[in-house]
Amino acid sequence: MRLQDINTPLTRFTVPALIVVAVTxxxxxxxxxxxxxxxxxxxxxxxxxxxxxxxxMSLLVGxxxxxxxxxxxxxxxxxPAAILFAVSGLTTLMFSAASAVWLFALPxxxxxxxVARVVNCVGASGFGIVMMCLFMIYPARLPGWKAMxxxxxxxxxxxxxxxxxxxxxxxxxxxPITFWEMVGIVALVGWQIFATRAEPAxxxxxxxLGAAVVLGAGGFISTVAFPxxxxxxxxxxxxIAFGFFLLIYAALTVGLMRFRVFGLGGWxxxxxxxxxxAMGVLLLDVLLIGLLSFEPGAAFSIALLLAAAIxxxxxxxxxxxxxxxxxxxxxxxxxxxxDIALTxxxxxxxxxxxxxxKDMFGPLEIRRVETEEAAVRIEDEGTLMVLPGVADxxxxxxxxxxxxxxxxxPKDMALxxxxxxxxxxxxxxxxxxxxxxxxxxARIARDIHDNIGAQLLRALHSRExxxxxxxxxxxxxxxxxxxxxxxxAEAPMEDVLADLRAETADRLDPHGISLSWNLYxxxxxxxxxxxxxxxxxxIREAVSNxxxxxxxxxxxxxxxxxxxWLSLRVKDDGKxxxxxxxxxGNGLGNMKIxxxxxxxxxxxxxxxxxSLAARIPVFEMAAE
Numbered sequence: 001m002r003l004q005d006i007n008t009p010l011t012r013f014t015v016p017a018l019i020v021v022a023v024t025x026x027x028x029x030x031x032x033x034x035x036x037x038x039x040x041x042x043x044x045x046x047x048x049x050x051x052x053x054x055x056x057m058s059l060l061v062g063x064x065x066x067x068x069x070x071x072x073x074x075x076x077x078x079x080p081a082a083i084l085f086a087v088s089g090l091t092t093l094m095f096s097a098a099s100a101v102w103l104f105a106l107p108x109x110x111x112x113x114x115v116a117r118v119v120n121c122v123g124a125s126g127f128g129i130v131m132m133c134l135f136m137i138y139p140a141r142l143p144g145w146k147a148m149x150x151x152x153x154x155x156x157x158x159x160x161x162x163x164x165x166x167x168x169x170x171x172x173x174x175x176p177i178t179f180w181e182m183v184g185i186v187a188l189v190g191w192q193i194f195a196t197r198a199e200p201a202x203x204x205x206x207x208x209l210g211a212a213v214v215l216g217a218g219g220f221i222s223t224v225a226f227p228x229x230x231x232x233x234x235x236x237x238x239x240i241a242f243g244f245f246l247l248i249y250a251a252l253t254v255g256l257m258r259f260r261v262f263g264l265g266g267w268x269x270x271x272x273x274x275x276x277x278a279m280g281v282l283l284l285d286v287l288l289i290g291l292l293s294f295e296p297g298a299a300f301s302i303a304l305l306l307a308a309a310i311x312x313x314x315x316x317x318x319x320x321x322x323x324x325x326x327x328x329x330x331x332x333x334x335x336x337x338x339d340i341a342l343t344x345x346x347x348x349x350x351x352x353x354x355x356x357x358k359d360m361f362g363p364l365e366i367r368r369v370e371t372e373e374a375a376v377r378i379e380d381e382g383t384l385m386v387l388p389g390v391a392d393x394x395x396x397x398x399x400x401x402x403x404x405x406x407x408x409x410p411k412d413m414a415l416x417x418x419x420x421x422x423x424x425x426x427x428x429x430x431x432x433x434x435x436x437x438x439x440x441x442a443r444i445a446r447d448i449h450d451n452i453g454a455q456l457l458r459a460l461h462s463r464e465x466x467x468x469x470x471x472x473x474x475x476x477x478x479x480x481x482x483x484x485x486x487x488x489a490e491a492p493m494e495d496v497l498a499d500l501r502a503e504t505a506d507r508l509d510p511h512g513i514s515l516s517w518n519l520y521x522x523x524x525x526x527x528x529x530x531x532x533x534x535x536x537x538x539i540r541e542a543v544s545n546x547x548x549x550x551x552x553x554x555x556x557x558x559x560x561x562x563x564x565w566l567s568l569r570v571k572d573d574g575k576x577x578x579x580x581x582x583x584x585g586n587g588l589g590n591m592k593i594x595x596x597x598x599x600x601x602x603x604x605x606x607x608x609x610x611s612l613a614a615r616i617p618v619f620e621m622a623a624e
Contacts, residue, residue: 031046366399384397
């Protein structure tokens with residue numbers, strides 16, 4: 001087996017994990033031993049509840065911190081930040097496990113107690129030293145980090161050794177040491193945030209990790225080490241307060257593994273605010289009880305009231321200022337999208353879309369993406385957001401949000417998706433409107449050609465002045481009908497066709513052409529105005545072609561209306577067309593478009609005479 005086959009994250013993790021498990025199990029077994037001494041009889045051991053919450057919290061913190069840090073190191077064994085993280089987990093295991101020793105019921109020898117104090121002191125001070133070193137190199141290496149790291153290790157390490165083994169050993173002095181280490185951590189976090197101000201991804205990590213360490217270790221320092229440093233009793237039991245450290249390792253794991261880094265900046269602020277609220281309530285409670293002699297219940301109620309009245313408005317204001325985030329005006333956004341969708345001209349519309357994206361997200365640069373994008377996505381740890389092409393604009397890449405001060409978050413991606421979806425919806429409606437306008441124009445053009453032209457031709461050939469005037473009035477009526485698209489109620493077939501039959505006979509008579517009119521429909525049958533209009537146009541166009549081209553002596557019109565179809569056949573006895581060359585001309589071509597728009601069909605047959613056949617469904621045909 002080759003070395004690289006063994007040197008995997010799992011195998012690297014296994015050894016330290018087994019050691020941590022062994023230490024944790026050993027301390028747990030020792031903690032359950034009775035006061036009478038070691039025994040292998042499990043029934044004689046203490047109940048887990050007798051060991052107390054502080055004991056189990058200490059074990060949980062040490063176990064969780066060391067396991068998490070060991071796993072991160074196993075994944076990134078050569079990364080200095082991951083190595084320091086692993087060492088911090090070891091120091092956490094040291095001080096938490098050592099503190100659990102003093103909660104044993106089992107008698108502890110003086111030597112064991114001394115070793116436990118040393119381990120606790122080294123672990124507590126070592127944690128602060130390691131965290132300071134971590135923030136000297138991560139997420140960015142600060143100027144002079146080597147010298148600062150050496151000074152930190154020598155300075156705080158030397159003081160820790162002095163308080164343990166100096167002329168007057170005092171292990172309780174570890175609390176002031178950890179307090180000042182915490183001051184150093186806060187200073188380094190602030191420096192990292194300042195140093196990474198031009199790098200949104202690194203700044204987000206600094207915010208997140210800094211908030212986690214400041215709140216995690218700071219929670220323990222403020223409730224235990226800080227009061228002890230200045231001569232006050234701790235606010236929480238030391239072993240219970242270890243629970244704050246679990247927050248650090250959960251957050252550091254996320255940050256060091258660079259998982260969804262682009263969402264961490266906002267979480268850091270939220271985490272900070274919630275922690276400050278809890279600490280504010282706790283401190284107010286202590287002050288009201290200690291200084292004003294309130295009853296504990298009343299003091300806690302007043303503390304909550306003051307926190308709600310003062311803290312929450314301040315929190316809301318600080319969130320807006322620090323995060324630089326504000327909720328977009330949805331009405332304004334909707335108006336802007338609609339304005340872009342209705343803007344004429346592709347280039348102008350695309351430019352206005354780019355301007356909207358700049359106003360919404362404030363990117364330092366907007367570039368065209370040559371590849372086709374199907375959806376909004378975030379890349380490069382939140383520094384880049386890619387949008388699909390809409391509004392006559394190609395796909396775009398937005399780099400460096402808010403002028404480089406922020407990263408694109410899942411909320412930004414959701415907002416961008418909403419805007420893109422809204423724009424596509426507006427474009428679909430605009431396109432439907434444009435198609436409707438185009439179709440209406442085509443309809444008017446067809447109707448003018450098919451109906452108005454035929455009637456004017458009929459009036460032109462009329463020799464009687466009165467009849468000519470009547471035809472012109474009918475033509476004006478048809479013009480109004482064309483403009484209004486005849487969107488009225490259904491019309492009785494007998495009334496419509498009676499007028500149409502008389503009109504057709506009047507047109508054919510001057511040319512010596514006889515008319516045979518056949519109607520097969522139930523009495524009182526109704527037909528929609530649109531289809532009446534189409535039927536009239538078909539007959540007029542067919543008769544016009546007969547008059548102009550056929551040289552016919554007779555025309556037969558047959559109309560059938562049943563429950564499903566309206567059928568029409570117009571046949572003349574003229575010279576006809578060769579069957580192989582029969583085709584629809586411009587006028588009948590328009591008729592074909594009209595008939596097929598209803599779901600019908602039309603055909604022109606040559607041979608002996610000319611025959612036009614058309615069918616229109618009585619009811620709307622279902623779309624396939």
